Each structure stands twice: as C-alpha cells, then as structure tokens.
Amino acid sequence: MQHPLVSLIGAPTDIGAGARGASMGPEALRVANIGPILESHGVDVVDRGNLSGPANPWQPPVNGYRHLPEVVAWNRLVHEAVHAELALGRLPILLGGDHCLGLGSISAVARHCRETGKKLRVLWLDAHADFNTNELTPSGNIHGMPVACLCGHGPRELIEIGGQVPAIHPRWIRQIGIRSVDPGEKRFVHQAGLEVFDMRYIDEMGMRHAMELALATLDANTHLHVSFDVDFLDPDIAPGVGTTVPGGPTYREAQLCMEMIADTGRLGSLDVVELNPALDLRNKTAELAVDLIESLFGKSTLMRA
Incomplete structure (x- = not known):
C-alpha cells in the first residue's frame, strides 16, 4: 500500500471547552513524537506548525454560545488549512485544541469531497454526541x-463555514463510544437519525461488530475522516481530558477500532482533539493517543494478509 503524505496542523486553543488546557494539546502530541513515530512507518510527514487565532477571553455564554466570534475565527483558520492540504493530495492531521474545531476540519473535508466527486464517511470517536444547540x-x-452545526443546526456564521448548508448529512456519520448525552440532546440525536454505537452496544455486541457496521459500504470513492476525541477512551487509561466519562473503550478495544480503520486503506483525514496536558500524568494520554494514531497508519503486531 502506498504510504500517505501527512501534514500536521496544530490548533492550540481551548476556545470551545469548559476547562482550560486543550490549547496545549498540539505540543504534547509533538512531545510524544507523533511526527517521528509516523515517519518510522514510512509516512512522509510535514509539520505545518500551529495556526494562530484569537486568545480565549473566558467569558460567560451569550445567547447560549460561549466565545462565538472566537470559535468562528478558529474554525475558519482550520477550514482553510485542512482544505489546502487536501488540495495538495496530503492527509491532514489536525492536532487540537478542543472538539469545536471538528466543524472547521470536517466542513473542509466535505468541501473537498464535493470538489472531487467523492463520498464522505465520518467516524466520530467520542464519549459525547456533540449534538447540542x-x-x-x-x-x-x-x-x-x-456535529449539530455540521448538520446545519447552529448559528449562521458557523454552519456556513464550508460554503454549503448543511455541510454534511447525518447519514454520513457513525458515532462510536458514546456514553454521555444531555437529555434534550438525546431526543435531537434520535430525530436526526444519527447512527450511534454507544457503549452499551459495544458491551453487548463487541467493538469488532460495531466497527464492521460503522465501516460497511466504504468503497474506493469514499473519503474516510476520523474525528478522535481523546475522551473516547476510558479515563483510567486516558486521564488527560477535561470531560472524563467513566466506562469508555479499553486499550485493546481502542486498538482494534484503529486497526480496523487502518485495514480499510481509506483514511483520508484525522482530528485528534481534547487532549488536555494540564490534567494529564507525565504526558501518558498524549503517548497513548500517538500509539493509537500509529495503529491508524498500519502498526499491528503481525503482518496481516
């Protein structure tokens, strides 16, 4: 298999989060050697450095949105950076930053898919559905x-970033590992028809079955985007996040998830978000995240057929 050309894009902001510290995530991933480790697998890696956006003013919400102007600014920067790498035929890895940045990243991928006639599949690995309004x-x-904004539910200046509203259709998303959804959000997820493999499903059916369904019907004309929120993982193994929810995937379940994604050969772009080194222990969550990303790019125990 041809090795991808990978571009690392740092987005050092916690503008959309409820705890400070995700702004330090990109550097923690670099300290955990994300670039050299991918290069050791024959991947061509270019680190584009960090985007530079507005500071976090740490203000209360206005009309139900916290820091909306700053969130818009950061997502526009991310959108343009991710789109530029895709246009060069490279695989962008967004080093977050908090998960609000998935809006800029995925809207850019959706725009690229429209321009190139590709279908899009988004895997949303997260403890949370991120479908609030x-x-x-x-x-x-x-x-x-x-996710709600990407599906067209949100403030005009956010939902229009990708140039088309909605940026994506709920049918294109598979959510995996979900275990914390707000009461009103539950109804909204159900109404929208999001496909969610929550932890109960994974407990009952296993990660393998969940991933087989989440990856079903991918073909050569499908761009696969993975949005990896580090709080997807069980906090026992990944304490360095601001929104821990007990009962997430184990190390082995997470590895299987990543290896099955790698086996498709369709990965086209990646977000790694919500890593908060201020809450971590000796960078262990960053190291685990890099270990899992390594598996996304083909690290496995044995040669597989």
Missing part, C-alpha cells in the same frame, strides 16, 4: 455542538 446546551460550550 444553544437551546439544548447546559453550558454554552461550543465543543458540545460541532
């Missing part, structure tokens, strides 16, 4: 809203 949100933190 300003009416539903208990906090106003926009990192709980990117």
Whole structure:
C-alpha cells in the first residue's frame, strides 16, 4: 500500500471547552513524537506548525454560545488549512485544541469531497454526541455542538463555514463510544437519525461488530475522516481530558477500532482533539493517543494478509 503524505496542523486553543488546557494539546502530541513515530512507518510527514487565532477571553455564554466570534475565527483558520492540504493530495492531521474545531476540519473535508466527486464517511470517536444547540446546551460550550452545526443546526456564521448548508448529512456519520448525552440532546440525536454505537452496544455486541457496521459500504470513492476525541477512551487509561466519562473503550478495544480503520486503506483525514496536558500524568494520554494514531497508519503486531 502506498504510504500517505501527512501534514500536521496544530490548533492550540481551548476556545470551545469548559476547562482550560486543550490549547496545549498540539505540543504534547509533538512531545510524544507523533511526527517521528509516523515517519518510522514510512509516512512522509510535514509539520505545518500551529495556526494562530484569537486568545480565549473566558467569558460567560451569550445567547447560549460561549466565545462565538472566537470559535468562528478558529474554525475558519482550520477550514482553510485542512482544505489546502487536501488540495495538495496530503492527509491532514489536525492536532487540537478542543472538539469545536471538528466543524472547521470536517466542513473542509466535505468541501473537498464535493470538489472531487467523492463520498464522505465520518467516524466520530467520542464519549459525547456533540449534538447540542444553544437551546439544548447546559453550558454554552461550543465543543458540545460541532456535529449539530455540521448538520446545519447552529448559528449562521458557523454552519456556513464550508460554503454549503448543511455541510454534511447525518447519514454520513457513525458515532462510536458514546456514553454521555444531555437529555434534550438525546431526543435531537434520535430525530436526526444519527447512527450511534454507544457503549452499551459495544458491551453487548463487541467493538469488532460495531466497527464492521460503522465501516460497511466504504468503497474506493469514499473519503474516510476520523474525528478522535481523546475522551473516547476510558479515563483510567486516558486521564488527560477535561470531560472524563467513566466506562469508555479499553486499550485493546481502542486498538482494534484503529486497526480496523487502518485495514480499510481509506483514511483520508484525522482530528485528534481534547487532549488536555494540564490534567494529564507525565504526558501518558498524549503517548497513548500517538500509539493509537500509529495503529491508524498500519502498526499491528503481525503482518496481516
């Protein structure tokens, strides 16, 4: 298999989060050697450095949105950076930053797919559905809203970033590992018809079955985007996140998830978000995230047929 050309894009902001510290995520991933480790697998890696956007003013919500102007600015920067790498035929890895940035990243991927006639599949690996709106949100933190915004439910200046509203259709998303959904959000997820493999499903059916369904019907004309929120993982193995929810995938379940994605050969873009080194222990969560990303790019125990 041909090795991809990978571009690392740092987005050092916690603008959409409820805790400070995700702004340090990109550097922690670099300290955990994300570039050299991918290069050791024959991947061509270019680190584009960090985007530079507005500081976090740490203000209360306005009309149910916290830091909306700053969130818009950061997502526009991310959108343009990710789209530029895709246009060069490279695989962008967004080093977040909080998960509000998935809006800029995935809207760029959707735009690229429209321009190249490709289908899009989004795997959303997360403890949370991130399908809140300003009416539903208990906090106003926009990192709980990117999937809703991508599906056209949100403020005009956010939902229009990709140039088309909605940027994506709910049918294109598979959510995996979900175990914390706000009451109003539950109804909204159900109404929208999101395909969700929550932890109960994974407990009952196993990660393998969930991933087989999540990856079904991928073909050579499908761009696969993985949006990996580090709080997807069980906090026992990944404490360095601001929104821990007990009962996430184990190390082996997470590895299987990543290896099955790698086996498709379709990975086209990746977000790694919500890593918060301020809450971590000796960078162990960053190292685990890099270990899992390594598996996305083909690290496995044995040669597989």
